[in-house]
Amino acid sequence: MSSVDPKKLAQYLxxxxxxxxxxxxRLIYLMTQATVIPSFSAAAIKLGRLTRDENATVDDLAAVIELDPGLASRCVQVASSAGYAARRIVSINQALMMLGMDKIRQIAFTVGVMDKFTHLKSKVNWDDFWLHSILVARLTDRVAAAFRPPCGSEYLAGLLHDSGKLVLEHYFPEDFDRIVLRAVERSCGHAKVEHEFIGLTHAQIGAAVCECLQAHVEVLRAVWFHHDPFDSSLDGQPDNSKFLAACVAVGDALANMAQVNIAGAKASDIPFDQLPEWAYLNQFQMSYGLDLDLEGELAKAQEDLSAFAS
Ligand SMILES: [Fe+2]
Ligand SMILES: [Fe+2]
Structure with missing residues (x-):
C-alpha cells in the first residue's frame, strides 16, 4: 500500500x-502511518472514476466492485439486509439488478468509507456521527441532482465532509472535548473554535483524510471548503469543486435543521433557502427540480445506518 506524501498533507494542514x-x-506524523487512514482499495478508486463516466454500464460497475472481494461481499451482505432487498442476494450482479446502479454505488462508497474508520471508533456517539454523514451524503446528492445528474462525487463528498472530526476526536480527545464545550457555550459552529484552539479545522483535516484515501480532487476540495465554499481558492477551478462544496454546505445545513448531528454542533438558524450557498447554486439552471422530504431522507439514512452497521 503506497503511503501518503507528507508534503501533500502539509498543503491542507x-x-x-x-x-x-x-x-x-503531529497530524502529518500520524496520518502518514499506513494504518491510520488506509487508502481506498484499487476497486474503490476505480469506482470513484467510473461514476464520472457517463458511458459506464452496470456490468462495468459490477466488474470493478468484484475486484475487491471484501468490498463485494460486504455490498452483497448489505444489499440482502432488511432495509434493502430483504432477500438473499448472492452476487453483485444480482444486487445491481435488484437495487440499481445508484444504490449499489452508495452502498459500496459507504461500506468502503465506514470500514476505513472502524479503528478510530472512540467513546463518542459513533452512530450519531455516521447518521449525520449519511444524511448529509443523501442530501448533498439530492441538492446537486436538482441542477445536474449526480455522478457519485456528491454522495462521497457528503459522506466524508466531517471525517476530520473523527481523526480529531480520536487523536486529540481532550482538545475535542474542549472544542465541543466551548462551541456549545458560545452557540457557534465547531470550525471557528477549532481554529482558535488548535489552529486548524476539521475541514482541513478532512481534506487530508481525502488525500490519504486517494479520493478524487473535487471530493477533496468540497470537503476542504464545506464551511467556506466561497473561498477564493475555489474560483476558476476547472472542476465542480465550488458547486460541490456549496451542495455539501446546503446538505449540512439541512441535516442540522433536522437536528441530526454530533453533540455540540450548532443548528443553523437560517432556513436553507436563505443561505448564500443556496443563492449561489441558483445561478445554475435548476433543470430537475428539488422535491425534498427531509423526514423521509432521515428515515432512509437511519435505515442505511442500521444496514451498514449490521
Ligand atoms: Fe463540518
Ligand atoms: Fe456536518
Whole structure:
C-alpha cells in the first residue's frame, strides 16, 4: 500500500499561529502511518472514476466492485439486509439488478468509507456521527441532482465532509472535548473554535483524510471548503469543486435543521433557502427540480445506518 506524501498533507494542514505548529506536525506524523487512514482499495478508486463516466454500464460497475472481494461481499451482505432487498442476494450482479446502479454505488462508497474508520471508533456517539454523514451524503446528492445528474462525487463528498472530526476526536480527545464545550457555550459552529484552539479545522483535516484515501480532487476540495465554499481558492477551478462544496454546505445545513448531528454542533438558524450557498447554486439552471422530504431522507439514512452497521 503506497503511503501518503507528507508534503501533500502539509498543503491542507496549514496554521497561521506558530505556537500551533505542533498540531499539523503531529497530524502529518500520524496520518502518514499506513494504518491510520488506509487508502481506498484499487476497486474503490476505480469506482470513484467510473461514476464520472457517463458511458459506464452496470456490468462495468459490477466488474470493478468484484475486484475487491471484501468490498463485494460486504455490498452483497448489505444489499440482502432488511432495509434493502430483504432477500438473499448472492452476487453483485444480482444486487445491481435488484437495487440499481445508484444504490449499489452508495452502498459500496459507504461500506468502503465506514470500514476505513472502524479503528478510530472512540467513546463518542459513533452512530450519531455516521447518521449525520449519511444524511448529509443523501442530501448533498439530492441538492446537486436538482441542477445536474449526480455522478457519485456528491454522495462521497457528503459522506466524508466531517471525517476530520473523527481523526480529531480520536487523536486529540481532550482538545475535542474542549472544542465541543466551548462551541456549545458560545452557540457557534465547531470550525471557528477549532481554529482558535488548535489552529486548524476539521475541514482541513478532512481534506487530508481525502488525500490519504486517494479520493478524487473535487471530493477533496468540497470537503476542504464545506464551511467556506466561497473561498477564493475555489474560483476558476476547472472542476465542480465550488458547486460541490456549496451542495455539501446546503446538505449540512439541512441535516442540522433536522437536528441530526454530533453533540455540540450548532443548528443553523437560517432556513436553507436563505443561505448564500443556496443563492449561489441558483445561478445554475435548476433543470430537475428539488422535491425534498427531509423526514423521509432521515428515515432512509437511519435505515442505511442500521444496514451498514449490521
Ligand atoms: Fe463540518
Ligand atoms: Fe456536518
Amino acid at each position: 496549514t496554521v497561521t499561529d506558530p505556537s500551533k505548529a505542533w498540531v499539523p506536525e
